[in-house]
Amino acid sequence: MIINKHPIGFFDSGVGGTSIWKEVISLLPNENSIYLSDSKNAPYGEKSKTQIINLCIKNTEFLLKENCKLIVVACNTATTNAIDFLREKYSVPFIGIEPAIKPAALTTKTNTIGILATKGTLHSSLFEKTSSSFRKNIYIEEIVGKGLVELIEDGKLHSKEMTILLKSYLTPLLKKNIDALVLGCTHYPYLIPQIREIVGNKINIIDSGEAVARQTKAILTKFQLLNATENIAKHTLYINKSKVVLKQLILETEHTKIIQKKF
Known part of the structure; x- marks a missing residue:
């Protein structure tokens, strides 16, 4: 070998x-x-x-x-x-x-999934190409997580500001009846415990x-x-x-x- x-x-x-x-x-x-x-x-x-x-x-x-x-x-x-x-x-x-859209699309029961990602990812041609093949059968709700990376980089992972910002992004997704949340930024897995507190246990949280x-x-x-x-x-x-x-x-x-x- x-x-x-x-x-x-x-x-x-x-x-x-x-x-x-x-x-x-x-x-x-x-x-x-x-x-x-x-x-x-x-x-x-x-x-x-x-x-x-x-x-x-x-x-x-x-x-x-x-x-x-x-x-x-x-x-x-x-x-x-x-x-x-x-x-x-x-x-x-x-x-x-890349955001793990495929496993979310294959497992959703409500036919609605959420993607939390940066502006640069969501507006890229590669993301559009990847996601377009799934949009025929499911609804993809996109949210730009503006400010989340900056808070993590500033050492404010568990701060009050982080909680407020996460709630402002996740609450609209929950109202759309998503049953899967795709984390489209490698910083975001560090937020999973806080995300789980907000969305509960019925949402499948997926990272890559x-x-x-x-x-x-x-x-x-x-x-x-x-x-x-x-x-x-x-x-x-x-x-x-x-x-x-x-x-x-x-x-x-x-x-x-x-x-x-x-x-």
């Missing part, structure tokens, strides 16, 4: 993509990883497509210099606006993140984490890039703002380092 010890690379507009990172390293415990938190430029969801692509190029080239063998674009907005460009420009395999981890394993296997060693994996997480919020989400250990760095 070919053993490839090079790290898996991840990048996001901030700390939210660690929700994806956690799923991947849980499924692939032998894999080393490097994570970029571009918190200085968060949120990507309010930027133009050109700005998003340029940020994705910067992040990708940082990870390639670190010899990453595969890159997970752990950001819905970056994926929906830049993944095609990145795949054309670079030879490394990319894993993208487990599916992305399975796809990452599949692509590594396909291209013979798996690290089959049983050594303890090493993880380095870079952030270009204060480390405080990232340290609240990630347990820093001997093998998991958080580094504040300009990039």
Whole structure:
């Protein structure tokens, strides 16, 4: 068996993509990883497509210099606006993140699902293409979660402001009789406990984490890039703002380092 010890690379507009990172390293415990938190430029969801692509190029080239063998674009907005460009420009395999509309559409009983995502994701051509195939049979209610990412990046995950904002977005969705809520931003899984308190137990909350981890394993296997060693994996997480919020989400250990760095 070919053993490839090079790290898996991840990048996001901030700390939210660690929700994806956690799923991947849980499924692939032998894999080393490097994570970029571009918190200085968060949120990507309010930027133009050109700005998003340029940020994705910067992040990708940082990870390639670190010899990453595969890159997970752990950001819905970056994926929906830049993944095609990145795949054309670079030879490394990319894993993208898209709102998990399909499982919601296949399981809904009310034929109405909600999607909470950023403006950049909901207004992208890739999202429109993906969602359009399901709109014939179900109603998709879209809500832009403006301000949620900023609060998480500012360390206000459990704040009163967050509760008020979540209620303002989720209450209209509940009135539409949704029975599934798709989280279309990798920051949002950290809000699941608070979302659950608002929507109750009858709403199916869906995010992309487990599916992305399975796809990452599949692509590594396909291209013979798996690290089959049983050594303890090493993880380095870079952030270009204060480390405080990232340290609240990630347990820093001997093998998991958080580094504040300009990039």
